[in-house]
Amino acid sequence: MKDKKPRIPGIPYWLLKQIYSFDIEEGYAGDIEEEFHEILLRKGRKKAVIWIWIHAITAIPKTVQLYLFWGGIMFKNYIKIALRNIKRQKGFSFINISGLVVGMAVCLLLFQYVTFELSYDDFHENAENIYRLRLTNFAGSHGAAGLAVKEAFPEVLEYVKLNKSFSGGIYSYKDRKFQEEKVFFATESFLKLFSFDLLNGDPETALSEVNSAVLTESAAKRYFGTKDPVGKTIRYQGINDYEIKGVVEDVPANSHFHFDILVSYKTLIRRRGEWIESTWISCPYYTYLYLKPGTDIEAFETKLKEFFTQKEKEIPKDKREDLNYHLQPMRDIHLFSNLDFEIENNGDGRVVYFLTVIALFILVIAWTNYINLSIAKSLERAKEIGIRKVVGAFRIQLIKQFLSESLLFNIVSAAFAIFIVQISSPYFNQLVNIPLSFTLLNNIRFWLILILMFSAGALLSGLYPSFVLSSFKPAAVLKGKSIRSGRGRVLRKCLVVFQFSISFALIAGTLTVYKQISFMKSQDLGVNIDQTLVVRGPQYSRSYYAFLKTLETFKTEAKRIPAVSQATVSTFVPGEDAWVRHGGRRKNVPKGDEKEFRIIGVDSDFVNFYQLEILAGRNFHKNIIADQNSLIINEEALELLDFKNPEEAVGKGILYRDRPSRIVGVIKNYHQESLKENYEPLFLIRFLWGSNFSIKVNTKNLQKTISSIQYTWNEIFPGYPFDYFFLDEHFDSQYRTDVQFGKTSGLFAFLAIFIGCLGLFGLSSYETILRTKEIGIRKVLGASVQGILTLLLKDITKLIFLAITISLPLSYLYFHNWLGNYAFRIGIGWWFFLIPIALVLFITLFAVGYNTIKASLANPVDNLRYE
């Protein structure tokens, strides 16, 4: 019998043993084992195992019931004590809870923002297998690239070519006319590859024919109201009819491109010519590849590179540009792609990460406060803990008690935080520029993460205090011995240093951002954009000379308005990305070694209108016909073309797009774009493929002036919408994301300091209470009020300076790096160090001061008598 080792299944046995504890368990467990073996001997192991399982399972309800009953009674007691403590120490509880609430609310809001930013293009079913084909610095690709790649590689299941119609154009249906901005030409695979749901129509054929188009729901509503648009036609620029073949849902906000109208790609081919399908020269086409799931991207990219090197050899040099192609996952476009010719301005991944880190920091600061304050308050709780221990509490029970207390604090705070998020989320969304209605409060995953986060937080922030508090020796505590643990103090100090390092970095950062923005706004642009009204005009479509003539007519007519002093027309205005680039070279440079220049088409008034400084040569002349082949270049272009000085360049011949042209003037560099961008080599030419009118207006009586300009506009461009803006505002709008970043980091700096100061306030009041007796004795012995003040402030000041020492180099590095993104930037000077230091010190002294002054002014007699 003895050698037959009794083996009993572990799990049910353990389950059964949970029911009773103490002495009777022995009999109970023994009985079960005995019967188990009896059954085993009589009926075999299988029956015995089944028997014990049945026993175990039927025992579960009882176990749970008992556990809940006793756990519940204790829990009720813990909560009761916790609530009493909250009530008794209103100030502390307020500091604790409000810190947690703010921290959590900020964290939730940011979580919402980050989730939104990371969700870009996730709605496409195939999102992870869609890649964009791009050039090294350019988002577009050549007309022939997509098909070539698809034919060469079996991994490419499908490709989409997309071309944004940059001028948009006027679309009309009967008498409804709209200027459209977001018009794309798309190959028929578009609706298959991307998951835009077709509400109406057949996705297979919707974009397969010449002159067919697909509208979004809201665009359809604009033209057709509630009528079904499918089968109807809309007219483009009064010349071309597109048949509506389908309606798609509106493009979600978290898509890296937005369209209102999709026109079949074949329409574009019909309009521009078959050559766009095979060109390796022109590259305004976005190509998306759908790769076979599971393709090894790195290997594929290498193959792709080889393929294009081969292509470069095959195609003669004058028939191609450089083909340095790369792949780019579609989901990364929004946050991590900042190339030329992007479809839309993308977000900034670094800002998103920065904010995430900050949000977590703020939450950690709040939890730190909790830990700090509860350890600081341990003295008051010591007697309670002593009594509990004497009455028979186990240490684990005390730990449970303090954990449930921190859970209570966290739950209450979380509830408040959610309330705050609910209220403030529209404002916050506006600040960080995401759709106002976007909220995660109805997302299950969000709640799960929330619960997880807060229980983890409650546990972590409760764990340390609970271990410290439960370790008190009851005898010592009840005798009234002081129990300030040295270890706790060090930790507390570390936490304060941590909090203030972050606060300091945030202040310094906010300051840098603001300085940089105001620097960019105040800098001389080299171009005068004041009092300038810009009206977007038409593109030339049929006769160039007729087009030029209308432009001239409008200019002369506009100048007749008394409040208008000057007018000019150009293809781009300052403050816009002049994205058109062409090659140019000097005559002695061999073909194929062209440099790229940005091209702006202007009239003869442009230079004078914007007060561009001519360094050498002359402006275009209105009446010199040869000026049609003349160029004005800027200093940057001068350098690129290898001229030594402006005078040398004037009169020299240049091959621009392989046609002979002549430089007539050299202008000083000016900021065509924001100061984030460097100066670009620039050619001003006298060819207007589009028109933007810049009109200098007197700001007096502006409304009237604008309406008279509009009147003139409608006379000369009947049916063309009058779409205007002020150039200085438009220019500043380039800094929108920076201003946003500044505001957000300012807000967080404020919140971080607020929470930090709450904690400091609590700590200092506690410290001074602890030292009441000491202060009394010092005063009795003749210490002055100032002396005591210094004594009390010395500690905290030391900590703050330690925090600064840690934080300064790190934040210097980070923000130095950050400024590197700006071509024109400020240097980090004394202000970066002094202002935040002064601010942090001032704020902390303010937070600490109240308690300190109160303590040092108090009458020593009261202090010494307080027991």
Place this chain on the structure above:
Amino acid sequence: MKDLSNLEEVVMVAIWRLGEDAYGVKIKNEMKEILGKEYFYNTLYTTFHQLIRKGYITKHFGESTPIRGGKRKVYFQLTREGMIALEIAFDRQKKVWYGVTEESLKKGRA
């Protein structure tokens, strides 16, 4: 005197019948013989607890055997109060069933 539930009554009778030998497994088997029904140990031990609290039985530890994994048996014994309670219960049962015979039950009426 506190009332006995049916189960408590049966458990006490089983303990009384077993005498010196009344511990978990035996009691369970005894009850199975009396009522033909298997009880779970947790039910039984809950009842033991109640009876101990009412003061009708006491427990004491016995020997341990290898088959019990080295755990000692817990023997139960009726106390004086327990005996009295059992007698009262017996009396009551007698009164309840007075005059009732098997035949009269089968006839359908008294």
